[in-house]
Amino acid sequence: MASSGKGKDLHQTLPDSGGMDELLEVLGYKVRSTDMADVAQKLEQLEMVMGEDGILQLSDTVHYNPSDLSGWVQSMLSELNSNASDIVLPGESSSTTMIDFSNNKEIDGQQQQGTKLYDDDPYDLRAIAGGAIYGTTAEESPVSRNGIKRMKSGVAGSEAVVAPPESPKPVVLVDSQEAGIRLVHTLMACAEAVQQDNMKLADALVKHVGLLAASQAGAMGKVATYFAGALAQRIYKIYPQDGLETSCWEILQMHFYESCPYLKFAHFTANQAILEAFAGASRVHVVDFSLNQGMQWPALMQALALRADGPPAFRLTGIGPPQPDNTDALQQVGWKLAQLADTIGVEFEFRGFVANSLADIDAGMLDIRSSEVEVVAVNSVFELHRLLARPGAVEKVLDSINAMKPKIVTLVEQESNHNGAVFLDRFNEALHYYSTMFDSLESSALSQPISQDLVMSEVYLGRQICNVVACEGTDRVERHETLSQWRTRMNSAGFDPVHLGSNAFKQASMLLALFAGGDGYRVEENDGCLMLGWHTRPLIATSAWKPMET
Amino acid sequence: MVQIHEYNDEKNVGSFCINDNMDLLIEVLKRVDGRSLSTAACVCRQWCSIVRNDSLWEHLCFRHVSPPPVGVRPVVSALGGYRRLYMVCVRPVLSRLKRRRIGGGGESEVVTRVWNQHEVELSLSLFCVEYYERLLVGGGRGGATAGDSTASSLKFLCKPVNV
DSSP: OOOOSTTOTTOOOOGGGTTBOHHHHHHTOOOBGGGHHHHHHHHHHHHHHHHTTGGGGOOSOOOOOTTSHHHHHHHHHHHHHHHOSSOOOOOOOTTOOOOOOSOOSOOOSGGGTTTOOOTTOTTOTHHHHHHHHHOOGGGOOOOOSSSOEEEEOSSTTEEEEEOOTTSSSOOEEEEESOHHHHHHHHHHHHHHHHHTTOHHHHHHHHHHHHHHHHTOOSHHHHHHHHHHHHHHHHHHTOOOOSGGGHHHHHHHHHHHHHHSSHHHHHHHHHHHHHHHHTTTOSEEEEEESOOTTOTTHHHHHHHHHTOTTOOOEEEEEEEEOOOTTOOOHHHHHHHHHHHHHHHHTOOEEEEEEEOSSGGGOOGGGGTOOOTTTOEEEEEEESOGGGGGGSTTHHHHHHHHHHHTOOSEEEEEEESSOOOOSSHHHHHHHHHHHHHHHHHHHHHHHTTSOOOHHHHHHHHHHHHHHHHHHHOOGGGOOOOOOOHHHHHHHHHHTTEEEEOOOHHHHHHHHHHHHTSTTGGGEEEEEETTEEEEEETTEEEEEEEEEEEOOO | OOOOOOOOOTTOSSOOOGGGOHHHHHHHHTTSOHHHHHHHTTTOHHHHHHHTOHHHHHHHHHTTOSSOOSSHHHHHHHHTOHHHHIIIIIHHHHHHHHHHHHSSOOTHHHHHSOOOHHHHHHHHHHHHHHHHHHHHHTSOSSOOOTTTOOOGGGHHHHSOOOO
């Protein structure tokens, strides 16, 4: 018989071997020479399928007669195919007896991937591949009739196999070497489905994500679980109540404070700016928009106490949300701070204001004394972005800040745009941002056993994720924006930037060096502002402002 | 390395007991490192009471700071004293920063390093934060034995660095 097909050239069939390949026959396998290419391909497919989690899907079926390699591979593949919902084989020649569960709806040409969604087939995983795997249609080359063209997509480690269009079983085999990549793609596809209001597909995909995430260890799995949960809430329209556990929020934030350097960085850099602004003043007043447990102020008070010319009289006005059990949490914090102040010898005065929103406060309420008497600083750590949920609120607050005539305004915000108009953009930004955050938490966990702090920090971030993804309108308060966006806003509200000095930078760098896993954290200076990031990605930004000279 | 003899014979010019020369002892202790100082406290009751004197620990903390910070003493004393400052902040900060810089330098090198002002400020700030946290918790965290329980915000200093 004449040799045909790929890989056949080296194998001569002997007349008496009955058409079987000679070399394999020596090993005990009977494979027809004509089938060699076919069997090779199928073995490859089998390997791909089993390499992932296919091995888990094998039932107890016994596959007989492996010496008939062709038939054996066949039966293995069909068994695996009937179990695996997301592995589909490309259509081939009619000699195969594959179970076809693919959607027989045609894809006319390859252009449809990623954009056309078949809403009555939950297993149509073309949607998963979407634009992410396929990229542009220009990548696809014409497929030959006999073979299957393999395409390398832009994503590392994954290959997509596209069936020839004229085959009656057109489907896609997506193989990721990394389950994590598949996870991300599924998440993004689900978000895309939500964006397009295709809730049935989104529902199926989100369940799939849940399964994938559960089998993924580490930061990626955790992030994916939170995002999947948030997507599910969005799909089923179960919106979490925001003001539900304010005191829980503060406790979570405390754990977040303890387990990673972000809040400490925020406090230390803001304090440095405030300290420098207070130089030479004998009476100072800080208005804190984000009092929480008051963790920022001990360090400032200590620095003031050790000033060369002695400590000033320190007045603190703290603003906080109402507590569900009507306890006066602000006063308790004020009392503790007063004890500390007494210990270190700083004259201290405290006032607390309970407000649902910062926009409810105006300068007149705060008993701002004249600037000859008292120097004022306004401080906001991760608070101002909440005002963006209501139109006009942030402008009102910035105006009242201006009315307080502060010497300095310190602003710390998350460095990411989670306030875009398009849901999908927000989703992608948030996915990237929180993945990086969880990564950094993960690395600090490597040097210690899983602690309560870590778990609580993840819950803390998870609540933010939920808000960004699942909520809308005034409920969506985690409207983070980037430093450049805040710069524009502050400029138009009448503030000039104040450069954070090298002292702040040095202190921040030193602080980070103390953290285990600190190699990944980076402090960057950005035109007078300081940013803390994980590897190359900035995560939070501190900036300082003063009212424009009029 | 100091031998304590039974001092019976006053005419024995050669024998010497450090316990009779407290000033000398203090001068010596002012120059040793933290670990030796802690060990010295275990020698005998007299030494223990000397070592508990906070000024020795003050020397230890700020021995290598140039210039030594002014007005720090009342603040530090109020927040718990120099011994606590050393145990809770200074020692871990120094060893963590030292390790990071050289990547595993020996413990003996830690003390000879010169602090700079920023490290001092940072340690003091962290110390103050720790005091405040203990206030917040109300001192009820597992028995408030001095120097024993570290508030959580400084736990990151206690964790071993994964080299």
